[in-house]
Amino acid sequence: MISRKTKYALQALGRLADNPAGEPVLIADLAERDGIPRKFLEAILVALRKGGVLQSRVGRGGGYLLAAPAGEITLARIVGILDGEFAPLPCLSGTHPTRCDECSDLDACGARLVMAEVKQAVSHTLENITLADLVERSRAERNRRRNLVDFSI
Amino acid sequence: MISRKTKYALQALGRLADNPAGEPVLIADLAERDGIPRKFLEAILVALRKGGVLQSRVGRGGGYLLAAPAGEITLARIVGILDGEFAPLPCLSGTHPTRCDECSDLDACGARLVMAEVKQAVSHTLENITLADLVERSRAERNRRRNLVDFSI
DNA sequence: TTAAAGTCTACAGATATTGTAGACATAAAG
DNA sequence: CTTTATGTCTACAATATCTGTAGACTTTAA
Numbered sequence: 001m002i003s004r005k006t007k008y009a010l011q012a013l014g015r016l017a018d019n020p021a022g023e024p025v026l027i028a029d030l031a032e033r034d035g036i037p038r039k040f041l042e043a044i045l046v047a048l049r050k051g052g053v054l055q056s057r058v059g060r061g062g063g064y065l066l067a068a069p070a071g072e073i074t075l076a077r078i079v080g081i082l083d084g085e086f087a088p089l090p091c092l093s094g095t096h097p098t099r100c101d102e103c104s105d106l107d108a109c110g111a112r113l114v115m116a117e118v119k120q121a122v123s124h125t126l127e128n129i130t131l132a133d134l135v136e137r138s139r140a141e142r143n144r145r146r147n148l149v150d151f152s153i
Numbered sequence: 154m155i156s157r158k159t160k161y162a163l164q165a166l167g168r169l170a171d172n173p174a175g176e177p178v179l180i181a182d183l184a185e186r187d188g189i190p191r192k193f194l195e196a197i198l199v200a201l202r203k204g205g206v207l208q209s210r211v212g213r214g215g216g217y218l219l220a221a222p223a224g225e226i227t228l229a230r231i232v233g234i235l236d237g238e239f240a241p242l243p244c245l246s247g248t249h250p251t252r253c254d255e256c257s258d259l260d261a262c263g264a265r266l267v268m269a270e271v272k273q274a275v276s277h278t279l280e281n282i283t284l285a286d287l288v289e290r291s292r293a294e295r296n297r298r299r300n301l302v303d304f305s306i
Numbered sequence: 307t308t309a310a311a312g313t314c315t316a317c318a319g320a321t322a323t324t325g326t327a328g329a330c331a332t333a334a335a336g
Numbered sequence: 337c338t339t340t341a342t343g344t345c346t347a348c349a350a351t352a353t354c355t356g357t358a359g360a361c362t363t364t365a366a
Contacts, residue, residue: 035254059363
């Protein structure tokens with residue numbers, strides 16, 4: 001469902017959200033740490049910057065930083081920037097609604113009615129998860145395991 | 154999110170679910186009514202038959218029928234047959250789980266943890282909507298409007 | 307002035323999706 | 337038993353989209 005582009009973005013954004021605020025991270029570092037093709041990641045980060053999620057600094061000592069606190073950056077926003085608005089059917093797009101050729105009765109289309117519900121569910125989920133959750137859950141899982149190990153000693 | 158293939162499938166299945174039980178419907182009719190390329194629809198229907206959702210009869214008087222009551226055919230099943238199992242990330246596939254190359258710690262991957270939640274939400278929604286719902290909602294919408302018209306006369 | 311960064315444009319390659327063609331198999335009607 | 341109406345199968349063609357690469361350019365700090 002999500003493109004590799006968005007997957008890479010989530011990985012890189014996770015690293016950035018983990019980093020001390022104000023410390024720019026290099027594209028090259030992000031790319032290497034997660035095995036992402038560097039030039040491809042470059043394009044992804046530019047899109048995220050244009051989308052207002054990232055800030056960049058050019059030149060020596062430069063790199064990328066989050067443009068907002070991790071808790072304010074939702075998955076919906078990230079996915080929207082990279083994969084475009086999530087529309088299970090073209091006629092359900094909010095921004096570029098496109099009617100099917102043979103559709104004589106848009107509002108009574110069964111496929112559209114049920115897919116609207118799916119869209120609603122997905123959007124709701126994506127709106128309610130932030131980068132902070134992503135980082136937090138990863139930490140929680142690591143801690144959980146660390147505790148297991150402690151007990152086993 | 155869903156392919157054109159699945160969209161066509163939903164349209165055709167809606168027609169079939171609306172048809173009196175036991176009456177086969179011709180591919181050609183389904184194709185024409187919704188403006189679906191005939192040969193393409195053919196392939197879709199074959200997949201659905203192999204997936205156990207449809208029955209076919211060959212020869213004169215033949216055509217397609219639902220293989221089960223509309224209320225027992227979920228969207229999850231239809232989407233699964235045509236688009237494959239829904240996995241927001243390859244490592245979240247139930248049937249062909251594929252680890253990312255550079256992933257050193259699968260269970261603590263933040264992207265994976267949050268996407269698992271999205272997968273859960275989508276699956277839950279798709280499991281809880283059936284073809285009967287699709288038909289019913291379409292009917293309800295048409296009735297709603299018919300009533301509006303009646304009152305306005 | 308130089309080196310270290312990000313930026314931009316264009317394209318190449320891979321993969322998936324959508325759509326088409328035509329020969330074939332099966333079943334009913336007469 | 338022949339004809340006709342139907343679905344089935346295999347192979348391919350045409351797009352479209354996604355992924356990835358190249359290289360010249362701009363900006364900033366040391």
